[in-house]
Amino acid sequence: MRGLPSFLSPCIGQRRAEKRSLWPNSLGRHLTATVLAVTLGLAGPFASAEVGSGWPTPPASGTPTQQLSGPLKGGTADHRKFEALRGPFADGPEVTQACLGCHTETGEHFMKNVHWTWSYQDPNTGQQLGKRYLINNFCTNSRGNEGMCAQCHAGYGWKDETFDFSDETKIDCLVCHETTGTYYKTPNSEGHAACSVMFEGKPPIDLAAAARSVDLPQRANCGACHFKGGGGDNVKHGDLSTALTNPPRTLDVHMGADGLNFACSACHVTNQHVWAGSRYNIIAKDTQGTGLPGQRADVTTCESCHGLAPHPVDSVTAFKLNDHVQSVACQTCHIPEFARGGVATVVDWDWRTAGKTHDGEGYHEEGYIQGNGEHRYTYKSIKGDFTYDENVVPEYRWFNGQMRYTTIDTRFDPDAESIEINGFSGSRADERSRIWPFKRMHTWQPYDRGNGTLVYTHLWGEDEAAYWGNYDMGTAIEKGMADFGLDYSGEFGFIQTFSWWPITHMVAPKEQALACRDCHRLRNSRIAGVKGVYVPGRDRNPWVDILGTLLVAGTLGGILIHGGIRRFSPHDGEHH
Amino acid sequence: MALHHVKIFSIFERFWHWSQMVLIMLLLFSGFGLHGFHRLLRFDAAVTLHTLAALALLLLWAFSVFWLFTTGAWRHFIPTGSGLWSVLRFYAYGIFKGERHPYRKAYWRKHNPLQALAYLVLKVVLFPAIWVSGLAYLSYFAWRNLPNAPVWLESVALVHTAAAFAILAFVLIHVYLLTTGHSFREHVKPMITGFDEVDLTPEEEAYLRTDEPSQIR
Numbered sequence: 001m002r003g004l005p006s007f008l009s010p011c012i013g014q015r016r017a018e019k020r021s022l023w024p025n026s027l028g029r030h031l032t033a034t035v036l037a038v039t040l041g042l043a044g045p046f047a048s049a050e051v052g053s054g055w056p057t058p059p060a061s062g063t064p065t066q067q068l069s070g071p072l073k074g075g076t077a078d079h080r081k082f083e084a085l086r087g088p089f090a091d092g093p094e095v096t097q098a099c100l101g102c103h104t105e106t107g108e109h110f111m112k113n114v115h116w117t118w119s120y121q122d123p124n125t126g127q128q129l130g131k132r133y134l135i136n137n138f139c140t141n142s143r144g145n146e147g148m149c150a151q152c153h154a155g156y157g158w159k160d161e162t163f164d165f166s167d168e169t170k171i172d173c174l175v176c177h178e179t180t181g182t183y184y185k186t187p188n189s190e191g192h193a194a195c196s197v198m199f200e201g202k203p204p205i206d207l208a209a210a211a212r213s214v215d216l217p218q219r220a221n222c223g224a225c226h227f228k229g230g231g232g233d234n235v236k237h238g239d240l241s242t243a244l245t246n247p248p249r250t251l252d253v254h255m256g257a258d259g260l261n262f263a264c265s266a267c268h269v270t271n272q273h274v275w276a277g278s279r280y281n282i283i284a285k286d287t288q289g290t291g292l293p294g295q296r297a298d299v300t301t302c303e304s305c306h307g308l309a310p311h312p313v314d315s316v317t318a319f320k321l322n323d324h325v326q327s328v329a330c331q332t333c334h335i336p337e338f339a340r341g342g343v344a345t346v347v348d349w350d351w352r353t354a355g356k357t358h359d360g361e362g363y364h365e366e367g368y369i370q371g372n373g374e375h376r377y378t379y380k381s382i383k384g385d386f387t388y389d390e391n392v393v394p395e396y397r398w399f400n401g402q403m404r405y406t407t408i409d410t411r412f413d414p415d416a417e418s419i420e421i422n423g424f425s426g427s428r429a430d431e432r433s434r435i436w437p438f439k440r441m442h443t444w445q446p447y448d449r450g451n452g453t454l455v456y457t458h459l460w461g462e463d464e465a466a467y468w469g470n471y472d473m474g475t476a477i478e479k480g481m482a483d484f485g486l487d488y489s490g491e492f493g494f495i496q497t498f499s500w501w502p503i504t505h506m507v508a509p510k511e512q513a514l515a516c517r518d519c520h521r522l523r524n525s526r527i528a529g530v531k532g533v534y535v536p537g538r539d540r541n542p543w544v545d546i547l548g549t550l551l552v553a554g555t556l557g558g559i560l561i562h563g564g565i566r567r568f569s570p571h572d573g574e575h576h
Numbered sequence: 577m578a579l580h581h582v583k584i585f586s587i588f589e590r591f592w593h594w595s596q597m598v599l600i601m602l603l604l605f606s607g608f609g610l611h612g613f614h615r616l617l618r619f620d621a622a623v624t625l626h627t628l629a630a631l632a633l634l635l636l637w638a639f640s641v642f643w644l645f646t647t648g649a650w651r652h653f654i655p656t657g658s659g660l661w662s663v664l665r666f667y668a669y670g671i672f673k674g675e676r677h678p679y680r681k682a683y684w685r686k687h688n689p690l691q692a693l694a695y696l697v698l699k700v701v702l703f704p705a706i707w708v709s710g711l712a713y714l715s716y717f718a719w720r721n722l723p724n725a726p727v728w729l730e731s732v733a734l735v736h737t738a739a740a741f742a743i744l745a746f747v748l749i750h751v752y753l754l755t756t757g758h759s760f761r762e763h764v765k766p767m768i769t770g771f772d773e774v775d776l777t778p779e780e781e782a783y784l785r786t787d788e789p790s791q792i793r
Contacts, residue, residue: 317623431721516623537610537619539733544734548740551741551745552741
């Protein structure tokens with residue numbers, strides 16, 4: 001129960017925020033806050049750092065707590081006692097059938113979520129998104145490579161287009177719910193012999209033990225896939241790494257095992273197996289805050305817990321910080337760097353160098369030692385060259401939450417210098433926009449030079465076209481495109497691509513948040529590239545500065561001359 | 577007409593002057609820090625200091641405006657052309673020749689014409705420019721969603737900074753002029769004791785001696 005009060009503590013902030021949100025308009029709120037701030041400010045303008053230092057960041061607690069998935073704790077059933085879970089189970093689907101025996105509606109619920117469908121249609125652009133269709137600038141495409149990639153599909157056996165998305169017994173309950181840590185998945189198809197050897201010799205899984213261990217998903221469950229997106233630890237996101245499996249609160253103040261110890265689902269709240277908080281549909285600026293009690297259980301924004309005035313107004317600084325909420329995402333100041341905690345992220349990937357072999361055999365090179373001492377591959381025959389970075393200062397941009405993807409259907413100028421995998425919109429003039437932090441991923445990746453499109457590359461397979469084993473890019477693209485009836489000119493090249501990853505995890509304790517001066521400075525401002533707004537300290541009118549300086553210097557010069565003449569004139573001081 | 581030691585700066589005026597001096601110093605220091613001219617304060621400390629000093633100064637000005645109009649002291653600042661030229665000529669030329677300052681303080685005219693004009697410009701141009709732009713600056717987040725708010729913010733910042741430079745120049749001249757004449761000390765003293773030498777008409781003197789004995793020495 002230790003965890004319960006600490007989970008509730010941010011709610012103190014919520015209630016404060018709610019009270020003030022009763023004001024009819026922002027001006028009224030603003031004036032109240034001004035009066036409050038000034039009153040408090042006069043009392044102790046410089047004491048703000050000390051006042052309320054325990055809020056909302058909880059102090060590190062000595063004893064480990066259980067991960068918190070939400071405000072409620074303690075179920076009504078002990079799965080270890082369930083007859084149906086005694087086993088033995090021959091395979092995963094048998095466990096799933098046992099689960100569905102009691103959780104009768106869960107199959108239907110689950111089959112609607114993105115963990116199952118890998119499909120999402122953007123309601124604003126109409127674009128068909130989802131892992132099933134998209135091309136990224138890491139391993140490029142899962143389409144046609146499901147035998148490998150769908151290891152991270154929350155189901156059993158998706159290896160090609162024949163997978164039955166209506167068969168609920170193919171749902172993988174264990175990958176998210178088992179807590180023994182012994183469960184693992186292997187590719188759904190064998191792949192080329194050169195690759196499948198990697199997955200041999202694993203210990204058998206005790207499915208019954210795993211089934212009896214089920215609980216609400218722990219960070220390790222979600223992390224099994226989400227920490228390893230892009231083919232390795234923290235390769236893709238930058239702010240999601242195995243360092244978050246058991247992080248100190250300095251790495252993530254919410255997930256810190258020695259602090260609040262939130263599970264992922266504490267924020268990614270779940271309703272009938274559908275999760276809040278999607279990269280495909282981002283609320284860049286939450287204007288609703290906490291809502292009334294019981295409301296807003298379907299959003300993952302910071303504001304949904306912390307409210308719209310998250311800094312308790314006990315100083316002028318806090319009052320100004322609350323103002324900034326309108327323009328600056330919480331993440332911008334509170335995640336000073338990403339890829340912290342000793343695990344590096346890939347920031348640059350070069351497919352042009354892939355395919356080098358030693359006597360026909362693929363190989364890899366380790367050339368980077370990350371913060372936690374582990375060695376990382378800097379070259380793989382199957383993927384090319386990687387560049388890593390750690391403790392990365394994000395890129396900052398106006399962002400309104402809307403991404404527009406370059407999909408397999410998008411035509412672009414084949415001679416373009418670079419293309420954006422997911423361009424996004426946002427500007428100062430757009431009221432839904434705030435300044436957000438991003439990881440920017442740069443890649444040289446294959447494309448159809450004749451048609452000006454991205455390509456599906458056939459990477460994984462037992463056949464002679466699969467790139468992973470045969471190392472012939474042209475053949476792999478030809479098959480990857482032909483398998484889905486897509487037009488391919490027959491001429492591929494490599495193009496520079498950028499993808500943008502909004503940073504939202506690895507929230508540091510507030511004492512490590514950015515200082516004002518990190519942005520409000522003339523040189524090396526964090527937001528040097530953010531246009532469309534006058535930022536005091538960063539911006540200036542050069543004419544005012546030049547003329548003002550000349551005025552002051554001229555005045556001083558005039559005084560010196562005037563005073564000098566007086567000093568050396570024979571009559572000064574003799575009379576009044 | 578004869579020179580007498582008369583109290584020309586009441587206790588409120590002196591309090592006004594010196595607290596305004598302190599606040600303006602704090603504002604110039606913190607403001608130019610925020611602008612990036614020095615790094616002697618943390619940004620948030622400078623914001624706090626600047627905001628609180630500005631609000632305190634606005635409060636002081638509210639009181640001073642009230643005082644000026646209720647006491648009739650505002651009349652000291654009515655601009656006049658008469659004698660302005662001779663004062664200008666004195667500072668540009670006569671002062672080097674050891675000439676006598678052409679102006680004599682009168683009971684209802686304690687500033688020379690140049691002084692009165694300078695203070696008037698300060699009161700009706702520079703100070704309003706800086707506090708109107710300052711309040712707009714401070715409340716930016718209340719109007720940030722209006723059309724073209726960033727452009728307006730830039731103009732607000734421009735006016736605010738330009739006024740700050742002008743006020744700094746004023747302060748420099750103001751302090752320098754204290755060194756003219758007899759001595760710096762002699763010039764500052766009236767603003768501490770309240771008393772200065774004033775040309776009184778016999779009627780004024782009689783009035784003060786009879787009805788306001790504490791105002792004349």
